[in-house]
Amino acid sequence: MIIREIHIDGFGIFNKFSIKNLDKGINILAGENEAGKSTLLRFFKYTLFGYPRFKDQRMAPLNGGNHGGRIKALLSNGREVVFDRKGEDKITMFYDGNSSVNETQWLQLLGNATREIYENVFAFSLDDLKDIEKLSVSGVEDKIFSIGSGMGNISVAKIINDIQEATDQIYSQRGNKQLIPSIYKLIQEKKAEIKAIQENLPVYIELKDTIKKLTGEIHIIEEGLNEARDKKRVLEDYLKCHESFILVVRADEELKGLPELQDYPKEGPEKLKELEKRGKDLDDSIDELQSGSGLDKGINEIEEELKSISFNNEIHAEKAVVNYLRTNLEKYRQTIADSAEDKRKMEELENGIVEKLKAINPEWTQQNIVDFTNNIAHHDKVKTFREEFDRIRREEIELKARKEGMLANAGRIEPGKLFIMVSMVFLLGSVPAFYYSLYAVGIVCVTIAALIFFGRRYLVKENPVVAIEKELSETVIREKERLINYGDYLEQELNLKRDLSADSVLDILKTIALLKKDIGERDDLERKQKGTRDPFIMEFENRVKSIGNLLSNKENEAGIESLLNRIADEFDFAENQSVKREELEKSLARKRSELEKTRNKVAENNQAISVLLKSVNAPDKDNFRKKYEINQKVLELREKRRNAINTIETITGLDTAGDVIAFLRTNDQSGLRNEVAELESKITSDTGELKSRTTKLGEIRNKMEQIEGESELAGKMTQLETERQRLKDAYREWITGKIALKILTDVREKYEKEKQPVIIQNSGRYFKKITGDKYERIHVALDKREITVFDSRESSKTIEQLSRGTREQLLVSLRLGFIEEYETSTEPLPVIMDDILVNFDLKRAQKTAEIFQEFAENRQVIIFTCHPSTKEYFKMPVNFTELSRL
């Protein structure tokens, strides 16, 4: 295909831009940087093969116009075609006079080339050459091989390597760290775990059987044990009874020689002993009673003492009197003293009375005083009199004073007369009133006058002086009257002189009162004296004297008191003796009675003893005791025997004693002991057997529980299955990789075998030309994947050994070689080079241009460059377009 024209509606910086003169051969499009070279490159690519997905790479028109454009081309079949593609990837194709939107046909016309192919095969750029620099030797070789296979940037070797690596990681013939071996290991582990769990089933069944067996054995052993234990127990019991058995036997022996058990009264000997003791005690008591003990006198002694008691009976008989005298001695003394005191007092009083009496009235006697009554009434009366007198006297004085006063103030008009005058005035006044016919006024005046005149006596007092004098005289009269009354009173009532003053009378009355008192007092004293004191004294002394006569020792007495003392002494002595005698008599009586009782008791006691002895037919006490002794013995033996039997029966059970005894008679102790020992050891060993089996049983049960608790089987099996699945997946992946690898390498081999030779040949030709015949040919060792070049002398050089420039030339040659081959089977496309020559030196550039020229003879080659001078490299005329000019 030859591109003839391009028309851009809008693409990047281009708007309504066309290039029309493109043709077969070399076409140079020159433009400075930013002139749009790369944009145009893109336009070619996008229009033919499609716009990229990402919007920002689509080169939207910057200067207006519809996004997109078209390319007119001439196909190798001679037909023209227009490829029209819009920015939205809308295509229209004009071919054979028809317009079509059939993408498939479009692609077909392009030889089914893809963008990749286009880029890898037909588009050359500086970058390709640059990459060569960067690559290592193997990288270069790789690249060359890639080019050789039309892969461009994609390295087949790398792909093969990647796949190989990936599969190796899953599985490789060496080593076991890869995925599959590790999974396999896990699987084995899981299988082992599962197997272990699965083994539980038969183990469990076996364990259950073992349990059954063991349980049976245990049962048997237990039965045997129980039997042995029982037997042992029985024998041991017999052995325990042995002692008792002996006791029984012995008791029976002894009892043989003894009489039967008698039913003697209980505790005979004790009773006897008691009675004996009692008897002795009684005897002792009798002794004591008779003779006394320690401080306690005996009967004998008391009798003696009684004989020696004597005292004054007579005085003793007068006990009451003596007591009286004693108790009242003090009173007697007191009375004597009081009496003397009283006498003195009486005398004093007497004297006073006489004096006082004389003061009142010499004629008065004491009887007057006594007869004088109503002292108080008189007192009051006199007092009243006195007050009256005082009052009268005061009135007199007052009246007199007033009179004086009034006389001093005389000369004034008397009010009586004044009033008469006033009434006269009013009366006179009424006349004119009547004259002038003022009758009302006149009546009023008259009325007033009458009132004043007749009422004056109510308004006026009498002459006060007169009044006063009248009063005064009245008062005097009154006074006199009172005096007379007073005097009468004194004389008649009081028997006093009438001229006595009230005060004196009052005094007298007082005195009288006192006198009365004194007299009374004196009389009292007298009475006392005579009434009680003297009689008492007299009597007391008489009594003392009369008792004094009874004294045994009649001495003349000095005084009452000392007499009394003597009396008292003697009396006391008598009293003592009397009491003493009484006591002794009492004591004697008591003791005698007791003696009597005791003697009775002795008789009783002896009686009791004889009764006791008779109760067992014992003639005497010794016999009595002996009989009891024997009986006791029999009792004891029988008791012993019975206890032994009880003991036996406690051990072996009720009513078994007979059998036990019979048994023990016939089996000796040591034999039994041996048998017991034998049983013992059997029991021990059997118990051991039992224990070990029981332990085992417990262990087995534990194990079964453990097994029953296991629950991991399904989980582990699931894990196993999962690992298996993983294994399968990994294996599948591995196989897939292997298949891919195989096919890839096969194709590559085939490719290299079939296609590559042609390519290499083509390339060799170009290489020879481009190196100026320096190198003759290129050789590729397929198996070793080495590229060598041979010079004219057939010496070879590997890539390493080539210079950078030569390597670049090799690359270019290979590309050209490949294109040449590629085109044999498909529509050729224009080769587009982007400033390839820019870094070449002149010579090399020329050489390369030469090659391009040759290459472009039947093809279209479009060269973009910044350097217009590039065209100088080309000897033959080229199609030159300067971009800035358009």
Next chain:
Amino acid sequence: MTGILYEKKGGGRRAEGIGNANTQGILYKLGRANIQGRQMPKVRFIHTADLHLDTPFKGLSRMNSDLSKRLKDATFRSFRNIVDLCSERKVDFLIISGDIFDSENKSLAAQLRFTRELKPLSGKGIPAYFICGNHDPLKSWMDTIDLPGNVFRFGSSGGQFYTFSKAGAAIADIYGISFSEKAITRNLAAEFKLAPDPAPVSIAVLHGTIGSPGPHENYAPFTREDVANKGFDYWAMGHIHKKRIVSASNPAILYPGNPQGRDFGETGEKGCFLVEISEGHVPAVEFIPTQIIRFENLEIDMSAVSKIEALRDKIKEALEKSENYNEKVDYILRINLNGRTGLHKSINDKSEISELVDFLNEGVPDQQYLRWIDQVHVNTRPEIDIDRIKNGSGFPAEVLKSFDIYSGDNDKLADLIKTAEADFLNAQVKKETGDFNEYSAIELIEKARMILVDKLISEE
């Protein structure tokens, strides 16, 4: 009482709510019958089978401790759900139609725990009747197994039946025949016969294959004709793991399926049947899911997806649209990515996908219901036109062309694989991995082709 089945309710772990709009296939209308007012003897029971207790989950490609824990006793817990249902729904008895455990597994726990899980039923006076299947034939059971009272196992000779009575009156006879050994190929169904004076309801418990053999081993095969006129009201089947109602009545023949799926071949809801039969009437059947964890395959079209981060939401979307989606149940998912997408290259990066899956599986902390992704199978295509490239020239074209030799030629393909496998020297591992059958060989070469396409051809 009518014989209509009620709409299936969400199950698993006691979830509420009804399944999503796609419950069409689950509304079982088993016919209608009207009873006006008469008290008929009625029996209610739960029918389950193929417990496969303590068996592993297969085909999982990844595991973590959380998943491991959830899977560990999933089979047991699903069974326990069934036992609990018996109490909750106050059934008269429980029927288990064989394959309670896999004798090849030699699991002690399976037998011990089976008996232990049944104990509560004894306490509640609910009997359980079971037969042995091909995986757990009579002779593989421990002699010393202590079945609780009220648990009855059928022997291997025909004619044995148990009578269930309520209030002194016989309500139902339950017949069953166990496998005496693993491979029973005779027609067991033929050996079932009603006893004279049967109870109002007769139930037959059978482990076997009806009709033509499918992917299951063909044990105890029988046809519908074999059971048609025997007089049994209900055939409680076992052996086929996918639940299926072969016949709704006259007689009813039902496979409840296994109550817990164990690999990606047993997807969807798994559980048991609650059945109510009244004399002379069509049985009323309700399916109740009891599984602990569900397997699901999800297809996701990546053509419209431009970012890999969107994958999580797309997965969630696809899950929610899945059949009988229940948000209150654990899921193990296998995701198949299809379609042409620009993300093809990055998706196909194994480590990228692996990382993404790990990331998605880390999940939300305290996530109550698991959404575990086991595998992401990438079957996407790049956006480039492979055929065009193939028709072009150049090395990639040559490579693509070389694949054409193998398509259609299975022998060449087998040879290719054999050659590739030849380098694998570890014979023991080889035993574990198994061979590649035709189908997978084609997959392999296609995968290889895609690897090379991805590597040789770049997109811009």
